[in-house]
Amino acid sequence: MLLTILSGFLASILLIPFGRYLRFERGGFMALLPALLFLYLLSYIPVIGRGEVPFEHYEWVPSLAVNLDFKMDGLSLLFSLLITGIGTLIFLYAGSYMKGQAYADRFYGFLYLFMASMLGLVLSDNILLIFIFWELTSISSFFLIGFNNTDPASRKSALTALAVTGLGGFFLLTGMILMGNIAGTNSISKLTELAAAIRADNLYPLILSLVVAGAFTKSAQFPFHFWLPGAMKAPTPVSAYLHSATMVKAGVFLLARLSPVLGDTTAWSYTLMTAGGVTMLYAAVHSLLRTDLKGILAYSTISALGVLTFLIGLGTPEALTAAVTFTVVHALYKASLFLTTGIIDHETGTRDISGLSGLRKVLLPVFFAGILSALSSAGMPLLFGFVSKDLIYEATLHAEGQFAVFFTSIMVLTNLCLVAAGFMAGIRPFTGALPPEYSGLHLPHWQMWVPPLLLAICGLFFGVLPAIAGGSIVSPAVNAMTPEETEVHLKVWHGFNTVLALSVATLAAGTGLYFLNKPGIRKLRFAERFENLSPAAFSGRITAGFTRFSSWYTNIMHNGFLRSYILKIIIFAEILLAWELLGGGPVYINFDRLSSAGIYEIVNILILILAVVLTVTTSSRLTAVVAMSVVGYGICLMFVYYSAPDLAMTQFTIDTLTVVLFVFVLFNLPPFLNVANKKIMTRDAVVALAFGSILSITALKALQEPTETTVSKFYSDFAYTLAKGKNVVNVILVDFRGFDTMFEIVVLSIAALGVYSLIKLKLRPSEKE
Template sequence: MLFTVLSGLITSGLLIPFGKFFKSRWSVLLACLPILLFVYYFSYIPDISLGKTFNQEINWIPSLGVNLSFRLDGLSLLFSLLITGIGSLIVIYASAYLKGHQFLDRFFAYLLLFMSAMLGLVLSNNIILLFIFWELTSISSFFLIGFNNQQKESRKSALTALTITGIGGYFLLIGLLLIVYITGTASIDALFAQASFIQQHAYYPYIVGFVCLGAFTKSAQFPFHFWLPGAMKAPTPVSAYLHSATMVKAGIFVLARFTPILGNTELWSYTLLIAGGVTMVYAAIHSLFRTDLKGVLAYSTIAALGMLTFLLGLGTREALTAALVFIVAHALYKAALFLITGIIDHETGTRDLTLLSGLRKVLLPVFIAGTLAALSSAGLPLSIGFIGKDLIYEATLHGPQQLALYLTIIAVFTNVILVTVGFYAGIKPFLGPLPEAFQKVHLPYRAMWVPPLLLGILAFILGIFPHLLGGSLIQASLQVMDISTAPVNLKIWHGFNTVLLLSIGTLALGTIIYLVQKPTANKLAFIEKFNNLSPKHIFERMGALLLRFSDFYTNKIHNGYLRSYMLKIIIFAEVLIGYELLNSGPISIDFDKLSPISFYEGFNVLILIAAVLFTVSTRSRLSAVVGTSVIGYAICLIFVFYSAPDLAMTQFTIDTLTVVLFVLVLFRLPPFLNFANKLDKIRDGFVAISFGVILSIVALKVLQEPFETQVSDFYGQYAYSLAKGKNVVNVILVDFRGFDTMFEIVVLSIAALGVYSLLKLRLKSSEKE
């Protein structure tokens, strides 16, 4: 399993030096990788359908409990097949859709990187490893969404998606770390056995909140949904792959994976039910008014994701079965509709529903694919979409008795609108008269229209033979999420019952709305009047406030003046240390234990004070340098008085060298420019004196503490035996604190290189301006 995850990463890396060979027709060969991966995982279906689970674990960072641990069960296999299967068709489609693009190799590198990240996410058996792949999907999707980086809107959409999913990732990490903290393990296998312990822990509500926030942002749940319509600025293959079958399903996968661990509680169920219910209704309504094909598909995708969250929140066996079937059904028909939208845009140059019609006359195979996908979306009998909608209604009708009616009404309402918008995307552009502007439209490369046609046909094959799906993948996936081992029996026909009536009614009402309600620019303008109340607008205003605060903070705190930085650092230190001193109680000093101050010590301190006063009062730079040198030499004498000749010699050497360097550099500079007013001088003097007083109190406080020699005894005892050195100070710096010293040297070396580069910098006159 590890190799399958790394294969995409390796191929992505190889496209950097060898990508030029795949900018021509050979780019279709890259589809071999996802096809081989699909075949590899497909071969596991017989074993997985029998309830087997395959594990692989490789030590990575055992000290942090992070291992390359992978688990292949029914749920991860279902998602792996969707990722690799639809990924194969997307690569084939993109090789024709983006043919001749100057950055085609870069596109495939990002796409394969994303595929590997998704595989790693669904296969992870370690929640920290899961989070690493979770973040990798966000980063790789950022590059895919912003692939057309010359367009401002694409860059903005990519940043918005990264921001929202990045914030969600932060909360998800907190939730996962809380789980590790209270259980002591990061293994998902081990967490299954500790589900009851986690649910009874005091941190359980916080874990649910953080995990759900993370999943909701990635799966575009209200109010975090707005990044998904914006992400439609990405090339169509990206939209088809990320926003129908993979990335947005990552949040759904996490909720499904953690259902056995965090589920079956009221907090979990109602959180998912409310979030999913609000999302599906809100997005379904919005999808009715969109005139851009991608906009229609984006909001209908959000509605479908809300439906999946809603079903996971319901949490019954019927609801989980419906969610799993709907994941497959939605991936098939929505990926097909996205690909068809890309073909229409590629051939006609527009995605405006108010302009498109009659394309069946010039794009017949595409029309067939669109019709099959739209009918599966609508839930026509003999399609997998029909079985999915039947299962949804069965789940809501058998839900909590007091809520069953309301849950069913919400589900019917959403599905009716999804029928309508499915017809908008898959059928409407092909019916009616063909406008003159589209007379010269021709059928594109087979690599573009064959993939959506295959997806549409597969939706009906699985609908006609549902046991191919139910008896293997759905059954195995359900065993991971539900303790019941009852067999899953998907049927085409359940007889005349309430569920069938609801399905027929949904199809009929959706068709009627499709025939009566047509999206127009006026209707879209009407709905956009309420944009000021939308979550997107609220988040944008919050972002604007954050920018204004950042601007204020930067100008006030990071204003570029060293004296300002020093002042703030010292004030902060004074407040922090002063607060601690106040809380630590009174100070009592036994002066009898202090050695008396000799005449030469007192005289040396007077010289030091005089040097300080001279340094801060002079207007000459050279005089200030001389004053600081006197201060340094006075401190050297203090070290000598208190038996620290090594420190005195070091101080003396550094001080002398510093004085020489300052004199060489500063003697040509003008006198000090005195910008500070009288109040600033008083403030600075007060801060400086306060800092000196606080440090004096700290020194006196230290004298109260009993003298401990454990550390010094350790170094003295082991300096020679462990490090073979007789100079204890050198041994501490080089051996016991070797890494610290090494990084200090690295920092100084980098600083030296920076200074040297500035000294050697030669700017042109235009650059200086």
């Protein structure tokens, strides 16, 4: 399993430096890796069917309990097959769709990175490892959504998606750390065994809120859904792969994976059912108001994700069976519809359904793919969507309590809208008369129309023979989510019953709604009236407010003037030191414990005072530098008086070098300072005097504290025996604190490079402005 994940990362890494040397006229060969991985993963079906759960363990960061633990159970296998199987067709499709793109190599590199990250996420058995792959999917999707980086709308959509999913990732990490601390382990398998203790802990509500928030942001649940329609700025292969089949289902996968740990509580059920129910109905209605094909598919995808969240929240074996089956169904028909939309856009140059019709006459195989996918989404008998819809209605009708009718009614209304939305996207562009401007269209390269057709045919195949999917894929996935063994038997015919009546009624009413719903600009304008109340607008206002605050804060705290930075640092240090000094009450200093000053010290101090006065009063830069050097040399003498010749020599060297550097820097500057603002001078004088006074008091108090010699004795005792050095100070700097010194040297080296770059920088007059 580890090699399966690493193969995608390796391909991504190799494409970044060497991809430009490859020829991408037809990049279909990029589909070879996901195809091989798909075939390899198929070999696990009989293994999982026998009840085995392959597991791999590699130590990575054992001190933090972050190990490379991978588990292949039914749920992991289901998502791995979707990632690699649909990924194979996406790569094949992209080979023709991305033809002529200047940065096709970069595109494939990001796509491989995403595929590997998703495989790592669904195969991981360590919650912190899941988080790492979770964030990698967000990062790779950021680059894929913003692939057309010259388009401001693409950049904005990518940033929005990264901001929302990144915030959710922060919540998720916090919740997982709390959960791991309670259980004392980060292993999901062990967390499942300790589920009762986690649910009984006082922090359970907080953990539940954080984990659910993370999952909701990734899976675009209300009110975090708004990033997904914006992400449709991405190239069509990205929309089909990330935003229908894989990435947006990462949150659903997480909820399914953690349902044995956090589920089986009313808080879990009500939270997921409420969010899922609101999302599925809200987005389904919105899908009918759109005229852009990608917009229709985006909102219908959000609605489908709401259905999945609702079913996981319902939590019964029937609901989980319906959720797993619908996951496969939705991935097949929605990926096919996205790819079909890409072909229409590629050939006609538009995605507005109000101007598209009759394309079956010029794009016949694409029409077959579209109509099969649309009928599967509607739940037409003999298609896999019909089996899925029956299971969903069966789960809601058999829900415990008095809410069964209510749940079923909400699901029927949602499916009515989804039937119409599926027909709008998969059938409307192909029916009616062909406009004259499209009469010259022709089929694109087979790499573009074969993948959506294959996906649509898969929906037909599993619809006729659902037992194949039920026994090999659905049943093991459901058993991975429930503590008890559940036998899943998918079949086409369940007899004449309420479920069948609801399915037929939904299909009929949804078809009628499709014919009644005429796309147009009036509906969009009607929806725009409520835009200010939408979560997207609310998020925009928060972003604008945060931007204004950031601008204000930057202008105050980071205005680019060195004197401002120094002033704020000193004031902050004064506040901290004063708080510490005054926190214990009045400050008393016993001057009797201080040693008396000799004539040499007194004379030296007088010289220091005169040098300081000269420094702050002179108007000559060079005079100020010389006076400051006198201060430095005076301090050197103080070190000599108190038996610290090594410090004196160090100080002397530094002061001499500083004076030389100051002279070089100031050589070409005006010789006099013109400081006319008396208020600034007074402020700086007050701050300086306060800082000096506080430091003086701190030093005097430190002199009266009992001397602790443990550390100094250790260094003096072991300087020679351990470090083979007789100069204790040098040994401390080079050996005992060698890493500190090394990093200080690195920092100074970086600063020196920066200064050198600025000195050598040559700008044109326009750039200087």
